[in-house]
Amino acid sequence: MIIPVETLMVFAPAALALNLTPGNDMLFCLGQGMKSGPRAGIAASFGIAAGVFLHTLAAAVGLAALLATHPGAFAVLRWAGAAYLVYLAIQAIRGAGALHAAPAARRASALKAWREAVLVSLLNPKVAIFVLAFLPQFVDPTRGDSFTQFMLLGLVLNVGGTIVNCLVGGFAGSISRGLTQRPSLSAWLQRFTGALLLGLAARIAFDRH
Helix, strand or coil, rough: CCCCCHHHHHHHHHHHHHHCCHHHHHHHHHHHHHHHHHHHHHHHHHHHHHHHHHHHHHHHHHHHHHCCCHHHHHHHHHHHHHHHHHHHHHHHHHCCCCHHHHHHHHHHHHHHHHHHHHHHHHHHHHHHHHHHHHHHHHHCCHHCCHHHHHHHHHHHHHHHHHHHHHHHHHHHHHHHHCCCCHHHHHHHHHHHHHHHHHHHHHHHHHHHC
């Protein structure tokens, strides 16, 4: 077995604990669910998963290491991610509420949530740095292909995170669907989502840790 069972028994609980810790990805899925319903919340979760997979692949082939050693590139990516979240926040505040839209519009909203989540994940350099710092601790070059080990560990981490984010996004969407039956609450949900996205933008831009 390329990854021994004892390694997985240590890695899996650690990964689960990290996945259960509220972070930018979870809060983004929460906001998408509240803004556009459970389908969008779940779609955002899979978008985050796609972004994390690409970050894992980049780390496995050494691209994340280049990012870690070039502060200028890290800063550019971080500020681009923050700017994109500000843009999404403005769109949310201006929105009229997607939960009353037709089925085709809701499907489009879910696809939009997926695309936005992919970009949010890819434009957050801290995901790449985290993957680069965490996964190599469990890779054993003496057991064979390090690339395969890296990607398998990333898969375990990503699956757990996707399940947690789907539950959060879907649950938030279910609650918001009931709340938005009252038109007066729909606008407030949009504003809350916008404020949440602005908070995430500030966290990415100014958090130095």
